Amino acid sequence: MSDADVAEQEERSSSAIQALVERTIQRNIKGVEYFASAAPPVGLTPKDRIHKRGTLNLYRYQPLVEEVYRVPILMVMATTNRGYVFDVAEEHSFVRFLLNSGYDVFVMDWDYPRPEEKSLSLDDYASRFFDECIFKVQQASGEQEVSLVGYCMGGVLSTIYTASHPEAPIKNLACFTTPIDFSEMKIFSHLSQRKYFDVDHLVDSVGNVSPEILQVSFDMLRPSGRVASNRVLWDNMWNDDFVGFHRKMDRWANDMLPLAGEYFRDTVKKLMWDNQLLNGKLVVDGRTANLSNIKVPLFHGVALHDHIVPYEASKHLVELVGSEDKEELVMKGGHISLIAGPNAPRRMWPALDHWLAERSV
Numbered sequence: 237m238s239d240a241d242v243a244e245q246e247e248r249s250s251s252a253i254q255a256l257v258e259r260t261i262q263r264n265i266k267g268v269e270y271f272a273s274a275a276p277p278v279g280l281t282p283k284d285r286i287h288k289r290g291t292l293n294l295y296r297y298q299p300l301v302e303e304v305y306r307v308p309i310l311m312v313m314a315t316t317n318r319g320y321v322f323d324v325a326e327e328h329s330f331v332r333f334l335l336n337s338g339y340d341v342f343v344m345d346w347d348y349p350r351p352e353e354k355s356l357s358l359d360d361y362a363s364r365f366f367d368e369c370i371f372k373v374q375q376a377s378g379e380q381e382v383s384l385v386g387y388c389m390g391g392v393l394s395t396i397y398t399a400s401h402p403e404a405p406i407k408n409l410a411c412f413t414t415p416i417d418f419s420e421m422k423i424f425s426h427l428s429q430r431k432y433f434d435v436d437h438l439v440d441s442v443g444n445v446s447p448e449i450l451q452v453s454f455d456m457l458r459p460s461g462r463v464a465s466n467r468v469l470w471d472n473m474w475n476d477d478f479v480g481f482h483r484k485m486d487r488w489a490n491d492m493l494p495l496a497g498e499y500f501r502d503t504v505k506k507l508m509w510d511n512q513l514l515n516g517k518l519v520v521d522g523r524t525a526n527l528s529n530i531k532v533p534l535f536h537g538v539a540l541h542d543h544i545v546p547y548e549a550s551k552h553l554v555e556l557v558g559s560e561d562k563e564e565l566v567m568k569g570g571h572i573s574l575i576a577g578p579n580a581p582r583r584m585w586p587a588l589d590h591w592l593a594e595r596s597v
Contacts, residue, residue: 279323280325281323281335282297282298283295284296286376287369287372290347290353291350291496292344292347293345293346294342294369295319295343296342297331299335299340300335300336301338303338304338304340305339305340306379307381307597308342308377308382309339309342310343310384311341311342311343311386311390312343312384312387312390313344313346313390314390315393316389316450317493318345321572321575337589337593339596342373344369349494353444354496355496357496359502359521360499362392362520363520363523366397366404370404370405383406383407383595383596384398384409385410385411385588386411387412387414388412388545391413392507394409395416395513395525395527395553396513396518397520397525398530398532399526399530400524400525402529406532407532407595408533409534410536410588411535411536412536412538413544413574414545414553416527416549417511417514417549418514420549421546428508433504439497439500444496444497444500445494445497447493447494450495513525514556516528527556527557528556531557531560533561533562533595534554534557534561535562535563536550537587538550538566539569539573540568541568563591565584565587
């Protein structure tokens with residue numbers, strides 16, 4: 237090796253060491269800032285609340301383009317979490333993407349159920365709330381038909397409503413990470429086994445079910461998940477963009493909501509224990525939610541590495557609905573990353589836009 241080569245190698249080594257030292261210094265400085273700073277702002281896209289009833293909020297987002305598709309979108313959030321996951325940051329917002337693509341966007345979101353709302357049941361969440369919100373969307377938009385877009389348990393509720401209200405003005409149904417066979421819900425199915433889990437005693441004792449109970453279940457799916465996440469965060473503490481996005485998603489993941497007592501009881505007994513949505517025996521608000529009743533166009537988005545709703549739990553939706561126009565899209569990613577991960581703007585969001593565009597005129 238020539239003297240010039242040796243000098244070049246030494247220079248590269250010196251530069252690498254210097255970069256490592258600088259990164260370590262920045263990691264420590266920013267680590268202090270991380271724990272000392274306030275929670276990051278989320279959900280900043282302008283919106284108006286057009287309806288509220290207790291735990292239920294219905295928002296309409298202000299348009300970002302002059303021309304919009306005829307059929308408005310009603311997005312339905314999972315009942316365990318806040319809807320701002322659809323609008324994490326200005327530069328990474330599912331809602332903003334849809335608005336810029338020309339859709340009139342409404343979102344069903346949730347607050348903490350009040351103690352007196354412990355009597356809210358699956359009838360309320362999967363039927364009456366939908367009736368109210370669809371009517372409000374019709375009033376606000378001036379259109380009769382509505383496309384439902386449901387995430388996780390929001391997808392379950394949207395599916396139940398569409399299956400039990402075949403006469404409803406639903407133009408399209410899009411679901412993501414949506415369980416249909418609850419016997420395949422892994423740890424949730426094991427923890428809620430009928431012979432071990434006294435759901436009646438729990439609900440009768442506490443009323444609304446604490447989010448801590450639900451959080452423990454999620455943590456048990458990946459016991460080392462928090463440790464691994466914190467390690468990745470520390471390794472990237474020098475990267476402002478990474479840290480900013482991580483903090484917002486971490487805020488959302490830990491901002492879990494209690495569940496209304498009767499709704500929780502119904503979910504355990506009717507869905508977890510008896511699997512009534514899968515076998516066509518679920519009755520909601522006096523109506524049978526048979527999946528074969530669904531005739532509208534269906535889009536089903538599935539995350540290949542979903543540890544919360546595995547494919548075995550969601551795969552039956554497309555085969556059981558009565559729709560002729562139906563499509564299933566299996567994408568790499570996990571339960572949250574499918575709709576809010578770094579790759580979502582390049583994969584799932586455009587896929588939904590492409591599917592909805594020709595069905596929203």
